[in-house]
Amino acid sequence: MRASYLIARREYLSYVATWGFWLSILAVPIFAAIGGALPGLIQDSQPTRYFTVIDETGQGLDQVVRDSLEAQRRDEVRGRLEAMVAAMRGDAAAQEALAVFDQDPDGLRYLDEAAAQAGLGEAAAALGGERRERVMVDPPARDIEALRPYLTGARTVDTPEGERALFAAVILRPAPEAPVQIEYHSTNITSDGVSDAVRSVLRTHFREAAFMERGLTPEELESVMALNPVVVEIDARPGAQAGAEVTRADRAPFFVAIAIAFVLWLAVFSVANMLLTSLVEEKGGKIIELLLSTARFHEILIGKLAGVAAVSFTLFAIWGAVGGGLALLGGAVMAGMNPEIAALLGSLFDPGLLLAALFFFAAGYLMYGAIFLAMGSLCDTLQDAQTLMGPVIWTLLLPMFFLFFSIEATDSVLLRAASWFPLWTPFLMMARLPSDPPLWELVGASALMIFTTVLVVWGAAAVFRQGALRQADADSVRRFFRLKKNSA
């Protein structure tokens, strides 16, 4: 016991008492925030797409596209103004700001005035009055051959930002069986944003024109175009109140369970790697020999597993404390402002899910930790270890694919079957928990997982013993499988 404790303590301190450990703790939320913000950042950092539309149908469709894009942009800015003022000054201030903004029903002439009245200050820049994703410019030429130099960047067009290359040229031609044919020219063959935007505008235009031809008044047309089904999702799960609508708080546990499964996977993968590198270092540095003269195999094995487990619990404790604190704080702040968000934040911390996470982490960690320790005991260098790690890494990666699809299909037969595979149970059963899997499945898969864990730890201890004494190495594993292959 004493030896296990001291080995665990040394192992724990060797990670925790380093700058790298604390930097990695800070790095995780930072990288998570960057990951979350990345789509928006990419969108914002994308240069404005300057395109032109040449209408060969004589129907004035180029002007339709221009007007529609301007109207869309106005609606987007108006929506952002309303949301921002409501969040900062309240709903009444938002309505007052909109009243000022709407003095120009077609453009953004009163945006600055509205923002100033609401007291947005520098935050007004985020409304996006200046920067635009797509801007339509007048065509510098009328046929595609003449336009080509503008598309390739050999020549430029005059834009509000200065001289720029043309991103796309859209030529609208008459078509025999369609209202119009959209011919889209661009050197960027993967981005279809401009093409989609023009198509969407023209589709709406032709539908509105068709309705008008059939005698609808503009008011009737507006009401027809505004028709949209209202979806009411009712929670029919056992125990739910009759007629109770599904809220974001109801859905939260499903996302939380999958997020926990990802965190478990990440934690198991990281700490199992820690065990592997630590043992390879001890084996390669001949430290294991000195340890064996002071402690028994099982004491070393238990000490190492316990030390690295303590490292992961430190990670969980810090992230949990920070995350829990932020959620509680956010819940308390939002309780008065938005009860639904407050309920959502409150539902993130389900003690049942956290207990299950603890159980599945313990099993997953012991299985993979023991396997990685056994592999480490066979290797003197990380290069040796990498050749053995391949199959284990793939076994560990496969449940990730299931996790990606599990949110839409928690009842998938394949997912249910996969969650019975003991090496995947910790992650997949964790993700399935909020969908209330049958009790027999939960108990059966967990029992199989516990049995496998005991078996893996026992086998790993035997391999560890052979590896630590240099009676087996990475070549022994290769020879073993070659023998199996030959005898098969």
Place this chain on the structure above:
Amino acid sequence: MSEYALELEGLSKSFGGKPAVKNVTWSARRGDITGFLGPNGAGKTTTLRMALGVITPDSGTARLFGKAPDAAGMDNVGFLPEERGVYRKMRAEDVIVFFARLKGVPADEARRRARALLERFGLADAARKKIKELSKGMAQKVQIISAIVHEPDFIILDEPFSGLDPVNQQLLEDIIREQAEAGRTLLFSTHVMEHAERLCNRIVLMARGEKVFDGSVEQALARVPRQVVLAAPPGEPMAATVAPFGDLEALEESEAETVWRLTLKSGADAQAVLRALVEAGVKLTRFEPRRPHLHDAFVALVGDERAGDVTDRQPALSEV
């Protein structure tokens, strides 16, 4: 209390059907410094591992302080394995404290002893340095301290001198003698026969997995045929005169003299050889009975082909 720190009886061990240790029996008496010698692959490490209960023998028994090796017995053993290393990122003092605490020394006492031993080994300035910042020899001294910091009754050192410079080898010899004078039992293996010859009062020699000798250094030296180096001008009747005493081998021939080595037969006496030569009127220019060394005993007991990895300083001709 058992008279022996370690008793091995009929120990055998095979790996994959290949015998590594065959029916080995010997013991280390308390207070002795025992040299555990043998060429590479002789089975020394496997024997030590069985002695300490790290691996289980196929047959035979090992007793540590009169009992089967257990945790309490192991706490009273200091073991420096041949293949050794320490945590490169740990400080020297912390490494020693860690191993002392593994052996049951309280934390404060472990730190006090670590500092005292670092001072004794000339490493006081390196106490707070990480192992990776130390030279190989300094790191080795930290390993040696780690093996003895818990003041065990029985110290096993596997090749303790390798990697140490002559000054530190001398320091280690002094430490080994100090430990023996304090009543501790020492067992060490080495390829350098000079150390064994100077330090040990008992030798256990293994070859090909078997014990080939077990006795005092004097008994080992007695197994070596005595030799005499002779020299005389060419033409002297050397061969005819000494032939009854043993085998004569010419080592060097020059115009001035021929140098021979005479390996005496069992029971032959160097004084009788000298008397016979004087009586025969041989004009001797050199007559030097050669003192046998442990290296010679090793070669004689193990066999020339297996003794090649013993790195004793074979005395040069000019020294014999």
